[in-house]
Amino acid sequence: MRADSRSRRPTSQDVARLAGVAQSTVSYVLTGSRPISEETRARVEDAIEKLGYHPNSGARSLRSRRSGVIGLMVPQPRGGRGEPFEFIETISREARRAGYDILLVTEMEGAEGIRRVARTGVCEALILMELDRRDERVGAVLASGLPSVMIGIPEALGDGSAVDLDFERLAALVVERARAELCPRLLLFGGLEQRRHRNDVSRFLTGIDAALARDGAPLQVIHDAGPLAGVPARARELTPEGERTAVFGLGRVQQVLFAAAAAGILTDPALRFMALAGEELAATSPLLAAIPRIDPRRAEVSELAVRELVRLLQVEGATPRLQLVEPEWSVA
Amino acid sequence: MRADSRSRRPTSQDVARLAGVAQSTVSYVLTGSRPISEETRARVEDAIEKLGYHPNSGARSLRSRRSGVIGLMVPQPRGGRGEPFEFIETISREARRAGYDILLVTEMEGAEGIRRVARTGVCEALILMELDRRDERVGAVLASGLPSVMIGIPEALGDGSAVDLDFERLAALVVERARAELCPRLLLFGGLEQRRHRNDVSRFLTGIDAALARDGAPLQVIHDAGPLAGVPARARELTPEGERTAVFGLGRVQQVLFAAAAAGILTDPALRFMALAGEELAATSPLLAAIPRIDPRRAEVSELAVRELVRLLQVEGATPRLQLVEPEWSVA
DNA sequence: TTGTATGCGTTATCAA
DNA sequence: TTGATAACGCATACAA
Numbered sequence: 037m038r039a040d041s042r043s044r045r046p047t048s049q050d051v052a053r054l055a056g057v058a059q060s061t062v063s064y065v066l067t068g069s070r071p072i073s074e075e076t077r078a079r080v081e082d083a084i085e086k087l088g089y090h091p092n093s094g095a096r097s098l099r100s101r102r103s104g105v106i107g108l109m110v111p112q113p114r115g116g117r118g119e120p121f122e123f124i125e126t127i128s129r130e131a132r133r134a135g136y137d138i139l140l141v142t143e144m145e146g147a148e149g150i151r152r153v154a155r156t157g158v159c160e161a162l163i164l165m166e167l168d169r170r171d172e173r174v175g176a177v178l179a180s181g182l183p184s185v186m187i188g189i190p191e192a193l194g195d196g197s198a199v200d201l202d203f204e205r206l207a208a209l210v211v212e213r214a215r216a217e218l219c220p221r222l223l224l225f226g227g228l229e230q231r232r233h234r235n236d237v238s239r240f241l242t243g244i245d246a247a248l249a250r251d252g253a254p255l256q257v258i259h260d261a262g263p264l265a266g267v268p269a270r271a272r273e274l275t276p277e278g279e280r281t282a283v284f285g286l287g288r289v290q291q292v293l294f295a296a297a298a299a300g301i302l303t304d305p306a307l308r309f310m311a312l313a314g315e316e317l318a319a320t321s322p323l324l325a326a327i328p329r330i331d332p333r334r335a336e337v338s339e340l341a342v343r344e345l346v347r348l349l350q351v352e353g354a355t356p357r358l359q360l361v362e363p364e365w366s367v368a
Numbered sequence: 369m370r371a372d373s374r375s376r377r378p379t380s381q382d383v384a385r386l387a388g389v390a391q392s393t394v395s396y397v398l399t400g401s402r403p404i405s406e407e408t409r410a411r412v413e414d415a416i417e418k419l420g421y422h423p424n425s426g427a428r429s430l431r432s433r434r435s436g437v438i439g440l441m442v443p444q445p446r447g448g449r450g451e452p453f454e455f456i457e458t459i460s461r462e463a464r465r466a467g468y469d470i471l472l473v474t475e476m477e478g479a480e481g482i483r484r485v486a487r488t489g490v491c492e493a494l495i496l497m498e499l500d501r502r503d504e505r506v507g508a509v510l511a512s513g514l515p516s517v518m519i520g521i522p523e524a525l526g527d528g529s530a531v532d533l534d535f536e537r538l539a540a541l542v543v544e545r546a547r548a549e550l551c552p553r554l555l556l557f558g559g560l561e562q563r564r565h566r567n568d569v570s571r572f573l574t575g576i577d578a579a580l581a582r583d584g585a586p587l588q589v590i591h592d593a594g595p596l597a598g599v600p601a602r603a604r605e606l607t608p609e610g611e612r613t614a615v616f617g618l619g620r621v622q623q624v625l626f627a628a629a630a631a632g633i634l635t636d637p638a639l640r641f642m643a644l645a646g647e648e649l650a651a652t653s654p655l656l657a658a659i660p661r662i663d664p665r666r667a668e669v670s671e672l673a674v675r676e677l678v679r680l681l682q683v684e685g686a687t688p689r690l691q692l693v694e695p696e697w698s699v700a
Numbered sequence: 701t702t703g704t705a706t707g708c709g710t711t712a713t714c715a716a
Numbered sequence: 717t718t719g720a721t722a723a724c725g726c727a728t729a730c731a732a
Contacts (some may be wrong), residue, residue: 045487047725058703063727070728073701090487094435095725098426098708105471105490113457116648118450125445125452128472132481137490139437140460140470149464155377155422158437158469265653290622291652298629298655316448320623321597323630379709390719395711402712405717427709430724704731709724716719 046087055083066091106131107159109141109173111166123165126338134346147176154180161345169235183348185341188235195356197348199341201332202360203236207243209330209363210310214282215253217308223271225285225292227261240286264288268296275306282308289313293324329366337361378419387415398423438463439491441473441505443498455497458670466678479508486512493677501567515680517673520567527688529680531673533664534692535568539575541662541695542642546614547585549640555603557617557624559593572618596620600628607638614640621645625656661698669693
């Protein structure tokens, strides 16, 4: 019933017939890999338009061995965090602008997922994010031989490309500011020492140590691993009269700030909250807009990752790079 | 230098050679579309294992016209919302369990993006989310002829499948509770009337009207379209001494609750906050855990969407369905 | 500047 | 129960 000539998707053969040229000519017009006369090109493009032709992706990737698809390994949603979404959406948009699509590979699949998409040829390149310092997926990616970019800096980076916010520099900024604001103490919440296996946490802590070792006022660093809702109270408690404690952590700031607000100590002069957070924090409330903030610049990191990958894919003999995005205070 | 026999990815031909069978036999073992003797199957599977063979996805989808890829249209990240991530990740995971991969199509691409992935054959099915009541993408999906599932209920659903939380029922729950708690007033924040174009908001408001029309204590509904940070204060202001106002909205609860906490009126007996929010809200603080909460059940909705799509893809003659997930109070 | 011919690695039909 | 063989739709080497 349903099938007449129109129900079948048009092929380059159909286009060729309508334009009165050879099938290969249609292909050459599309790939641009051979000069085509202005007149022929126009006729072909007309026919393409008229038929609503789109090249079949299976055939194309079978023949050219390039699928036009980039695999993106996404983390599990832990504790209702939504930040990965901004990475994912931006990466997807940027990739599309360069002519690529994004295919998701879940963390659940692990290194085997990497091997799968590499071996089947669904993906011709890979982006990884939320990596542990030692992450089996990194090895799988490098072994696959596909061009890749990591968001974050794992240990065995090999000669892969990587892009991320400079977490060491971030730590330096935090320490510098704590000193500048005459805080003798810096409380780091979120159990960072227990999360040292994360590549970003590890770099941050390295940066803290380095900053402490540099000249400057003495600064006591306290690692807090307790429940986030208790952070403000604990910070308040360990602050002697007339002194001031700086409070910072990687992620989950909102929870800490909420607890502070609920306890009425969000603007307590004895506490100096600082946050790694985007504009959305400032937009939530004027009170939060006043908090010194370093933007994680997720969109920039994402764009950089895609650009780097496209470079690896398209520039002959491109060599892997490590690119760090500079953190900055958003409110002076 | 680099190319010896090992550098090429093995094909079913290689497997056949090693197993001493015909290439087609390998294919039959893989697809299961023909009975194979136990002995032959074992030999083939051994060879597959030994070579680390994975069928080439381009060739497979060229020949079978099934790419094993589901397109997922994702929204733009507006105002730092991260909820879409839970949908995306869950959908991706469930799809993988059914043997499919998820390819992202950004909202930026619009209806043309739908047409593209459909025409090129990259995707053999589609999932749409965050739809407007009238959304050009819906038409494009239906026109593509691909099996599809909408998360949300747009107007021109046609005979597409749809899955979502039952927002009409959600409204009924909210109204019922406001009445049960003897609130003469319900304040709805977030400018819902201005966001009626959204399919979920529209259904919610329909549900509100229906619930109000039913028997019960009189309830005044106030639509608040002002800044979220001012919601608690405004709610407090319009509440006469000794009375109580219920406060609810779709999304952005955290901002409102933060403002309430900061103003010290989170537990004001004159206000009755209720929230559409997942566990993460309760986990943020004991204060928030006490707030009556309806879970949006994003994971369930996502799983249902994937299951429905898989049914459409795999069950011969399957007919589209509309499935609503029942909202419930998480704290009594 | 264009056309002809070949093969990418599968799936599935036709024989045996 | 299995083998040979023919497409699927495109990119590109080779001819003209």
